[in-house]
Amino acid sequence: MDHIPGALALLLEFDILLVMLAGTTLGIVVGALPGLSSAIALTICLPFTFALSQAAAITLLLGAYCGSVAGGSISAILINTPGTLASASTALDGYPMAARGEAEKALGWAMCASVFGGLFSTAVLVLIAPQLAAFALRFGPVETTAVIFLALTCIASVSRGSMIKGLLAGMVGLFLAAIGSDPITGDLRFDFGYFPLSAGIALVPAVVGLFALSEVLIRAWRPGGTEGEITRFSGMRIPGLAAWKNRLRLLLKSSVIGSSIGILPGTGAAVASFISYAEAKRTSPRRDALGTGEPDGIVASEAANNAVTGGALVPTLALGIPGDAVTAIMLTTLVIHGVTPGVRLMQDNPTIVTAIFLALFAINIIMLILAYLLAPGFSRILKTPPALLQACIVVLVLVGAYLARGNLFDVWVMLGAGLIGFFLRINGAPVPPLVIGLVLGPQLELSLRQSLIITDGDLSGILTQNPISVVFLVAALLFLLLPLYRHLRPA
Amino acid sequence: MVGGALLFQTFDARYAGLGAGAVFSPMFYPRIVLGIWITLAAILVVKGLRAGQSAAAAHRAGRFALLLGLLVIVIAALPFAGFLLATTLFVLLAPPILGYRRPVPWLLTAALFPAAVWHIFNNLLNIPLPASAWISGL
Numbered sequence: 001m002d003h004i005p006g007a008l009a010l011l012l013e014f015d016i017l018l019v020m021l022a023g024t025t026l027g028i029v030v031g032a033l034p035g036l037s038s039a040i041a042l043t044i045c046l047p048f049t050f051a052l053s054q055a056a057a058i059t060l061l062l063g064a065y066c067g068s069v070a071g072g073s074i075s076a077i078l079i080n081t082p083g084t085l086a087s088a089s090t091a092l093d094g095y096p097m098a099a100r101g102e103a104e105k106a107l108g109w110a111m112c113a114s115v116f117g118g119l120f121s122t123a124v125l126v127l128i129a130p131q132l133a134a135f136a137l138r139f140g141p142v143e144t145t146a147v148i149f150l151a152l153t154c155i156a157s158v159s160r161g162s163m164i165k166g167l168l169a170g171m172v173g174l175f176l177a178a179i180g181s182d183p184i185t186g187d188l189r190f191d192f193g194y195f196p197l198s199a200g201i202a203l204v205p206a207v208v209g210l211f212a213l214s215e216v217l218i219r220a221w222r223p224g225g226t227e228g229e230i231t232r233f234s235g236m237r238i239p240g241l242a243a244w245k246n247r248l249r250l251l252l253k254s255s256v257i258g259s260s261i262g263i264l265p266g267t268g269a270a271v272a273s274f275i276s277y278a279e280a281k282r283t284s285p286r287r288d289a290l291g292t293g294e295p296d297g298i299v300a301s302e303a304a305n306n307a308v309t310g311g312a313l314v315p316t317l318a319l320g321i322p323g324d325a326v327t328a329i330m331l332t333t334l335v336i337h338g339v340t341p342g343v344r345l346m347q348d349n350p351t352i353v354t355a356i357f358l359a360l361f362a363i364n365i366i367m368l369i370l371a372y373l374l375a376p377g378f379s380r381i382l383k384t385p386p387a388l389l390q391a392c393i394v395v396l397v398l399v400g401a402y403l404a405r406g407n408l409f410d411v412w413v414m415l416g417a418g419l420i421g422f423f424l425r426i427n428g429a430p431v432p433p434l435v436i437g438l439v440l441g442p443q444l445e446l447s448l449r450q451s452l453i454i455t456d457g458d459l460s461g462i463l464t465q466n467p468i469s470v471v472f473l474v475a476a477l478l479f480l481l482l483p484l485y486r487h488l489r490p491a
Numbered sequence: 492m493v494g495g496a497l498l499f500q501t502f503d504a505r506y507a508g509l510g511a512g513a514v515f516s517p518m519f520y521p522r523i524v525l526g527i528w529i530t531l532a533a534i535l536v537v538k539g540l541r542a543g544q545s546a547a548a549a550h551r552a553g554r555f556a557l558l559l560g561l562l563v564i565v566i567a568a569l570p571f572a573g574f575l576l577a578t579t580l581f582v583l584l585a586p587p588i589l590g591y592r593r594p595v596p597w598l599l600t601a602a603l604f605p606a607a608v609w610h611i612f613n614n615l616l617n618i619p620l621p622a623s624a625w626i627s628g629l
Contacts, residue, residue, distance in 0.1 A: 051616035164531050164538075171528040175497065175521065182517035187509040189517055190500070220589060221555040387591030388600045391582045394562070395605055398569075398578060403618060411566050419559075426550075445520045452515060 007354035010055045011362065019052060020359065023060040024366050027067020028374060029381055032074040033389065034081040038269075039211040041068035042329045044393065046204060047400040054337040054352065059359045061330050066309050066363045069269055070114035070371065073302055074378050077106045078233065086269030086305040089277040093290060093297030100293060103233035104375075109298045111371045112238060113251060117303035118364035120255035121262060121310025125317075126357050128263070132318040133346045141450035142462050146469035148444045150476040151321045152436065154264065163480075165429035172420070173437020174444065176201050183446040196409040203332045204404035206438055209417025210431050211325065212397045216390045217422040236375035239295070250280060250296055251303050258304035262311020268324045269305035276304030310360060317341050317353065321440065325432040328439045336404075494528040501525065557588045573623030578605040 010016065023045060030041035041064040049057035072084035077094035090110060097106035139147070152170050179190045180200025191197040244251075254276040261272040280300035281290050290297045312323045313330075320342030322328035331341050339349055346353055374381075401414035421431050448462075455461030462469060501518040509517045561584055568577045582601040591597055612618045623629040 051618050164534055168528065168531040171524055171531065174524045178521045185517055187517045220558045221550050223549050223551055385591055387586040387589035388596060390589060391585040392604050394581060395578045395608055399608060399612065408569055411569065415562060415566060448520060449515060
């Protein structure tokens with residue numbers, strides 16, 4: 001509470017308000033364009049953050065994050081093609097509504113549910129993150145090793161594609177993070193006598209290549225799809241209070257589902273929206289109409305997917321452990337701007353943390369206003385030729401990779417990362433575990449080596465000496481064994 | 492194979508003397524990671540062999556190779572041609588490779604977008620992008 005005036009003063013600066021609007025607008029637009037994910041929205045914003053202050057950079061990314069998740073519903077409703085995977089279940093009822101001439105209403109339901117979900121999850125973030133961070137202050141190297149191990153196994157086991165491919169991608173990330181100097185002795189490793197490699201692989205070019213460039217390469221590789229027919233509509237119509245009255249319970253339940261799933265590493269908005277939709281299909285009084293253009297389906301999906309935004313930030317801010325690719329990018333940006341997420345964040349940067357909380361509240365409200373104002377232009381946005389868009393994305397990707405450290409070697413790193421991302425994706429392997437491995441690799445190695453020093457080199461000491469680490473390691477083991485159990489279980 | 496080659500590299504003579512006095516060598520952690528990497532890759536290979544060959548999805552290798560080649564040329568040209576010329580070349584050539592043929596939006600984008608990005612970073616944000624060695628001021 002003491003830091004609210006300082007945080008408010010920070011957020012009410014003109015440039016912060018401007019980037020909040022710009023980030024949210026860009027997020028909505030990128031989210032609305034089919035196939036462009038939240039991660040791409042953030043990578044597009046990355047080069048601009050280098051010129052911004054700490055608070056402005058974070059606000060820009062938060063705006064892009066929340067905007068892109070909500071924006072995904074626009075194309076799901078208007079052309080039956082979800083802008084992001086998180087809005088796939090929105091199309092199930094959104095498009096039938098649009099097809100019978102109620103696109104304006106469908107957009108209104110989607111945006112209002114998104115805003116409620118976002119606000120609810122921000123409240124969850126405000127309540128839980130400080131408690132979790134306070135608890136995590138007890139963590140030493142042993143517990144940190146165990147919690148990172150848990151995060152990696154959790155992410156790999158729930159990522160799309162096979163768990164083994166996810167784990168392999170995570171190992172590639174962990175190895176890439178080990179290039180450069182040893183965290184304990186400072187000796188150089190895997191530089192192959194090439195000087196630029198001695199500084200290691202920079203995160204920003206790698207992330208930009210893995211997500212944005214690999215997306216462009218994938219689109220060049222795959223045969224072009226047919227573009228959806230855009231439904232005629234005039235804008236957005238917000239549903240009246242009477243219509244909401246019957247759906248408040250559903251709205252609340254979907255927001256709880258989204259926030260809870262968001263906190264779990266590796267799950268993400270798509271999982272949340274599908275689970276929430278399935279729950280609505282099971283319990284809604286109008287469940288028989290779901291799938292035929294029933295607003296309950298839109299509300300369940302959109303409230304849940306936007307509620308993930310605040311939930312996903314809980315482990316990112318409190319533990320310094322990103323739950324998915326988007327929060328990994330955000331964490332990278334925070335580190336570049338001198339803010340290290342993790343157990344000491346709340347104590348060392350209370351004003352910035354409070355500003356993040358307030359910015360999230362503001363962004364979710366601004367999102368509704370912006371969506372209302374931008375709605376008449378959505379049909380034009382959806383007509384943007386993908387080829388031109390991809391060429392423009394590559395230009396921004398080049399800027400982002402170069403500006404990370406101001407050297408051209410990083411641009412080659414970005415190209416290499418783009419190719420790795422491309423090969424992973426065409427082989428059905430998830431990319432997020434690689435990014436998480438890259439982000440958490442240095443911390444994992446440092447904690448593991450420190451733990452071994454504490455236990456006199458006894459690896460079993462890590463497993464047995466500390467109850468908190470035992471809990472994390474048992475949970476990690478369960479995540480690893482669960483797919484095996486499912487595979488072996490008799491049908 | 493990549494994992495195996497990297498693991499082999501960790502036993503190279505140049506790494507033998509590293510980490511003198513430390514409890515564990517600097518190669519301790521990479522060997523664990525690479526060991527798991529190779530094990531997982533081996534499991535995938537066995538699974539792949541047991542599953543048999545699946546039909547390859549349709550793809551456009553020519554278009555992909557052209558775009559990748561263009562990217563390599565553009566990145567290699569950045570230190571000499573500078574950001575503006577190199578990216579203008581990319582936006583000029585990439586859309587037709589990707590199958591876009593409408594000249595007015597394509598040429599307008601090629602002329603305006605790289606120039607706008609260059610102007611924003613160089614002049615408005617004061618963050619210099621790679622300059623051309625051939626034409627001063629670009």
